[in-house]
Amino acid sequence: MTSRSTPVLATVAELAGVSAPTVSKVINGRDDVAEATRMRVQAALDQVGYRSPSQRRIRSTGPAMVDLVIGVHDGAYSMEVLRGILDYAVTVDVDVVVSSHTPNKLSRVDHEEWAQRMKESGRTGIIFVTSQVSSDQVRAFSQRGIAVVVIDPLNPPPPGGYASVGATNWAGGKAATEHLLSLGHERVAFLGGPVAAECSIARLHGYLAALMSRGIASRADYVFDGGFNRETGVAATRAVLDLAEPPTAIFAASDTIALGVLEVARERGLRVPDDLSLVGFDSTPLAEQTLPRLTSVAQPLQEMGRAALRGVLRLARGEQLDSAHTELATELVVRDSTARLISTRS
Structure with a gap:
């Protein structure tokens, strides 16, 4: 000194x-x-x-730096979000540092130390993708002037000190289910993600609202939760197909879950969509690569990534956001995995 x-x-x-x-x-x-x-x-x-001279140099001469933490590992979903963040980062001269934390690992991290390291390295903000974020974590970052934005949180984010970005999950879930109902399917199963995930809960509620609007009673044995992964699709599909009255259609809460459904359909000798109609959620590139091509609810994943980075940078500049939560529209994309019900399987 x-x-x-x-x-x-x-x-x-x-x-x-x-x-x-x-x-x-x-x-x-x-x-x-x-x-x-x-x-x-x-x-x-x-x-x-x-501020130390090194901190002043980082903040005054180098590009802004934002950390990106990806919680649940759904490769296709995460890649689309990341692509949107990186595309926008190039236009605003921001460096993005990507890290991967499972929910268990994230809960064990010393958030005070983590936030302090970020502050000392000149980080502008942090974006969490499908992660569980606690009030202590948000407070640790906010107290050090590090902006926080959460995309599709796995739990209701704590009040204050953060912004969130998501899609119209309820409307997407309702549209997916209404599409299957319009094709004559009344026995429709729902295979969801983590039981506490806000986005999965909203998709489930959309599914239930669509059934209710048609006067169809929901069935507890048609509703499953697990993870946004193929394993959930496999396990849940085997369970529902073993029922005395199996569904004729399945709404999977992610395209990755839908991959598991397709796997089990093949092992059981069922044709999709002739014997079993299937709708996914996300409409990632996976939806075009499956056989048959997957009908899916499209989330604007790249735009969600861009919106999250815009929000982090605005918060870091001390600007007030129009809303603490940004919700972008979903759209049902009909492909080849759904068809009109011909006959009810017994």
Whole structure:
């Protein structure tokens, strides 16, 4: 530190209850300082508004940096969201750092330390994709001036300090189910994602609303939850097809779940859509690559990624968003996996 910084050093040392050399070590990034002490010194530095020369260089001369955390691993979904984020990042000179955290791993991370590392490295904000985000995590980032945006959260995000981006999941679920009902299917099963995932809950409620509007009673044995993965599709499809009265159509809450449905249909000798109609959700490139091509509810995944990055940058600039939650429209894309019911299988 220069002589002009010496008064700052002394003030911070007094506030943190440490020696001036300890403050200097923290400022210069030395690793021979206990974590609790380093955080206490950093809090005092924040209090006096001090930024190290390296922090000033990062923020004044380099591009903004945003972390992207992907929780649930649905490769096709995540890739489309990532593509939208990266396309927009190029136009606004933002670097995106991608990390992968399973729900269990994310719950074990020391969010205070994580947020502090992000602050020290000059991060502008963080985007969570299909992750569980706690109030403690949001608070840790927000207190350090790091903007938080969540795409399709797996739990109701805590109030304040963040923004969220999603699609019209309820309307998409209703449209998918109404399409199957319009083809004469009344025995329609729903295979969902994680039981607490907001997006999956909304799709389920859309499914139930469509049944109710036609006067069709919902059946508990036709509703399953699990994960947005092929394994859920396999397990749930085997279960519903083993029922005394199996469904003639399935609404899968993601295209990846639908892959599992197609797998079981093949192993059981069922033809899709002649014997079993199927609708997915997301309309990722997978929907065009399956055989038959998958009827699916299209989410604007790339635009959701762009909206999330725009939101992070606006929050980081201290701007007020029009709404804490952005919801983009879904659209049913009819392909080859649905057909009119010819006869009811017994």
